[in-house]
Amino acid sequence: MYRHRSDIQNVFNIDGLETNILDYMNSRPPDPGMAAGLTSSEAIGSNRFGSILDQLIDPCALLELQKHGYAVIDNVMKTSQSSNDQLGEWANKGKTGQDDCRSDTVAFLDRRDALECGLEDQFDFLLTLASHLNDNFDLYASPYKPVFPGTTTRPLTNPKGFNVQMAEYGFCDYYNPHSDNSIDREVDNDGAFGGTAVIHDYLGDDAILPKKRSNWRCITAILYLNEGWKTSDGGQLRMYLDSAHVESPSTARDTHEYIDVNPSNGKLLLFDSRMVHSVEEVLNENKIRRALTLWITRPEESGVSGEDYFMDISPSP
Numbered sequence: 001m002y003r004h005r006s007d008i009q010n011v012f013n014i015d016g017l018e019t020n021i022l023d024y025m026n027s028r029p030p031d032p033g034m035a036a037g038l039t040s041s042e043a044i045g046s047n048r049f050g051s052i053l054d055q056l057i058d059p060c061a062l063l064e065l066q067k068h069g070y071a072v073i074d075n076v077m078k079t080s081q082s083s084n085d086q087l088g089e090w091a092n093k094g095k096t097g098q099d100d101c102r103s104d105t106v107a108f109l110d111r112r113d114a115l116e117c118g119l120e121d122q123f124d125f126l127l128t129l130a131s132h133l134n135d136n137f138d139l140y141a142s143p144y145k146p147v148f149p150g151t152t153t154r155p156l157t158n159p160k161g162f163n164v165q166m167a168e169y170g171f172c173d174y175y176n177p178h179s180d181n182s183i184d185r186e187v188d189n190d191g192a193f194g195g196t197a198v199i200h201d202y203l204g205d206d207a208i209l210p211k212k213r214s215n216w217r218c219i220t221a222i223l224y225l226n227e228g229w230k231t232s233d234g235g236q237l238r239m240y241l242d243s244a245h246v247e248s249p250s251t252a253r254d255t256h257e258y259i260d261v262n263p264s265n266g267k268l269l270l271f272d273s274r275m276v277h278s279v280e281e282v283l284n285e286n287k288i289r290r291a292l293t294l295w296i297t298r299p300e301e302s303g304v305s306g307e308d309y310f311m312d313i314s315p316s317p
């Protein structure tokens, strides 16, 4: 071993290479979950709202979520106009541009950002939801191993970093029908993507790869901040019914019935992240539509994105 090392040493400068690798590794940001030394309850959500969540979230709503894949709960937690305005100012510093299927702009808040805008209650509330759902929502058994901080009986957690998305839609902004956890087929070496992807090396030329979910999102939680929002202002969240298993979300407009959700201040929308939904165009040129979103996940290592999880969400006959 050492002899080989010294042989190789003559060809490469191993010591220099090792130093470079160490420097590189030390320059990496720490993994947010690990370095924060979080306990399981912190990772799942703060306890600040633990005791009052039962009052804020009607148990019937969770039954709705179970049965239909979504639940709309009004007047859960309102946001003051000044915090809403501050959020807009804050977000102007860090917005990211969008692609063809959406024209809104988003930014991600950590707790310090939320505090700066007077939105710490909203932030803590969203982070507590995973814990509440673990206690009150039946997720069905999964063959996938729960991984810390999830457990068999409490499989839901929050994404690493726990950032909350703020999305802003101005006049004419929209988000086309999509799923927050779409069905993908694996990409083959030729870059083929979609229903006919094949894996040439192992299975022959025409083998179709298994379907796979694209991420670990399980429940999407959205808190709306818009005081006095009217149906005529547009910007409705359009939820396509029974759409968790739709493979091409863009077709849902033609094939699925929907309900519209008015994004009014204090409203909480919970839905199975696989459901197809869109944000219809904002029609009022004097209004800005804002929302805070948290994706409640299973731990990434659980392997759950590989399964068509949560199969039984469609209404029982």
Ligand SMILES: O=C(O)CCC(=O)C(=O)O
Binding pocket: 167, 175, 180, 222, 237, 263, 277, 278, 279, 291, 293
């Ligand atoms: O703001 C909304 O109502 C939904 C936005 C959305 O679908 C998303 O950001 O994925």
Ligand SMILES: [Fe+2]
Binding pocket: 178, 179, 180, 277
């Ligand atoms: Fe979405």
